[in-house]
Structure formats: C-alpha cells, structure tokens
Amino acid sequence: MLGLLALNFSQKLGELGSKVNWSNPNWNLFILVLFFIFLFFFLILGKSRIIILTLSTYLTLAVINFLPLSGHKILKFSFTTHPFFVKVIIFWVFFLLINLLILNSVIYKFLHSFSRRIKLGKIIILNFFLVGFLVSINLSFLSLDKYSYFYPLVQKVFLSGIGKFFWAISPLIFLSLIRGRKKKEEKE
Numbered sequence: 357m358l359g360l361l362a363l364n365f366s367q368k369l370g371e372l373g374s375k376v377n378w379s380n381p382n383w384n385l386f387i388l389v390l391f392f393i394f395l396f397f398f399l400i401l402g403k404s405r406i407i408i409l410t411l412s413t414y415l416t417l418a419v420i421n422f423l424p425l426s427g428h429k430i431l432k433f434s435f436t437t438h439p440f441f442v443k444v445i446i447f448w449v450f451f452l453l454i455n456l457l458i459l460n461s462v463i464y465k466f467l468h469s470f471s472r473r474i475k476l477g478k479i480i481i482l483n484f485f486l487v488g489f490l491v492s493i494n495l496s497f498l499s500l501d502k503y504s505y506f507y508p509l510v511q512k513v514f515l516s517g518i519g520k521f522f523w524a525i526s527p528l529i530f531l532s533l534i535r536g537r538k539k540k541e542e543k544e
Contacts, residue, residue: 394487443497485526492523
C-alpha cells in the first residue's frame with residue numbers, strides 16, 4: 357500500500373519536474389531541489405542515522421509545538437521580515453541538538469543494532485518518507501497566504517491537511533511494518 361503511494365508520488369514528482377521552468381527558478385523549483393538534496397544526503401548518512409533522524413524529527417516537532425513563539429520577540433527579531441525563516445532556523449537548531457543528544461545516549465546503541473538488520477531498500481523508502489515529512493514540516497511554517505506561490509500539486513502533496521497527515525504518519529507506519537533480517541545465531 358505504502359509502496360504504491362510512494363510510486364504514485366514519485367510519478368507526480370516527475371510530472372512536477374517536467375513543468376518547472378528551469379530558466380526562471382521559483383519556490384517550486386526550490387522545493388524539488390531541496391527534496392532531492394535531502395534524499396541524497398540522508399542516504400549517505402547510513403542506516404542507523406536514518407532511524408535516529410526519524411526519531412529526532414518527531415521529538416523536534418513535539419518540542420517546537422510547545423515553544424511559546426506566537427507573538428514572541430524572537431519572531432520579530434529581524435534579519436528578515438518574515439517569521440518563516442526564524443521558525444525554520446529554530447526547528448533545525450532543535451533538530452540538531454536532539455540528534456546530538458540521541459547520539460550520546462543509550463538509545464543510539466539500541467537503534468544502531470536494530471538498523472543493522474534492515475535491508476537497504478527499506479531504508480531508501482524510509483528515507484523518502486522522512487524527507488517528505490521534513491519538507492512538509494518546514495513548509496507548514498509558512499503563513500496560509502503564501503501557499504498560493506506553489507503549484508497546486510505541491511499544495512496538495514505538502515501543504516494540504518491530508519498531505520501533512522500522510523507525511524507525518526507514513527514514517528511511523530513504515531517503521532512499524534519493517535521486519536529486520538534475523539541474526540545468524542537466531543536462524544540456527
């Protein structure tokens with residue numbers, strides 16, 4: 357089921373890529389390039405890091421949702437006139453901090469041993485869902501009036517309620533369906 361959704365999404369993403377005017381870059385091109393940069397970068401990190409990044413993403417989202425930012429001075433702090441950039445920076449700072457905390461904890465050892473038993477194909481699919489989730493999170497920091505800057509497909513996939521829900525739940529569902537290879541000792 358999730359594989360069909362991923363295949364359908366990749367076809368839609370290909371359609372989006374063919375509609376992009378490469379000589380006149382805009383937000384849609386930025387999202388497309390960002391998606392593939394994240395996808396490539398996360399694949400380089402390795403299996404255990406993808407699992408840790410997935411956990412860190414959910415933990416960061418939980419922390420960010422409870423930060424008292426509305427009307428706060430930090431949003432008015434301005435190297436920019438738009439609080440979107442401040443929110444994105446705050447998200448990524450917490451994301452990196454939580455990653456560092458997990459890497460120096462007992463959780464890392466557990467997740468590392470779990471991830472070693474997962475096949476590469478499953479990691480690629482998890483990576484795809486994680487990148488989509490991160491793009492959706494970052495775009496959700498935009499105000500609603502900015503959504504009109506994006507193609508309808510981007511709005512539907514990343515900014516709609518069902519799109520945000522899909523990206524939020526798909527890494528969790530996929531992780532729950534993963535059955536790692538059994539260790540050699542368990543087979544004998």
